[in-house]
Amino acid sequence: MSILPEKLDQVLGEDIYKREDKSKVNEALNSLEVDVSVTFREFYYYYAGPFWEEFVPFELLDIVDEENNIESYTFISREERGFTKKYLILRRNFSKCCISP
Numbered sequence: 001m002s003i004l005p006e007k008l009d010q011v012l013g014e015d016i017y018k019r020e021d022k023s024k025v026n027e028a029l030n031s032l033e034v035d036v037s038v039t040f041r042e043f044y045y046y047y048a049g050p051f052w053e054e055f056v057p058f059e060l061l062d063i064v065d066e067e068n069n070i071e072s073y074t075f076i077s078r079e080e081r082g083f084t085k086k087y088l089i090l091r092r093n094f095s096k097c098c099i100s101p
Helices: 006-011 023-032 038-046 070-081
Strands: 058-060 091-093
Touching: 023 038, 023 070
Parallel strands: none
Antiparallel strands: 058 091
């Protein structure tokens, strides 16, 4: 029995979002050396991203699929910014900022 909200499957019910290889999720989490909630793990077992919407200025990354994903961004943040293993990078920001003189 799923602990994810039923409406989630209504939104992400298309085949494009269905995770084909659940073992990749475990591999990524083991590689990242993090403990995640049951809900987090279940979400990424069922669904593959990235997830975005036209009017939302960020993208929820997938755990392993695509070149830009939670695993790769988290490793980069650990290397370049010193983030600890307690943090995961979950999203990519698309907003643009302009600074006027």
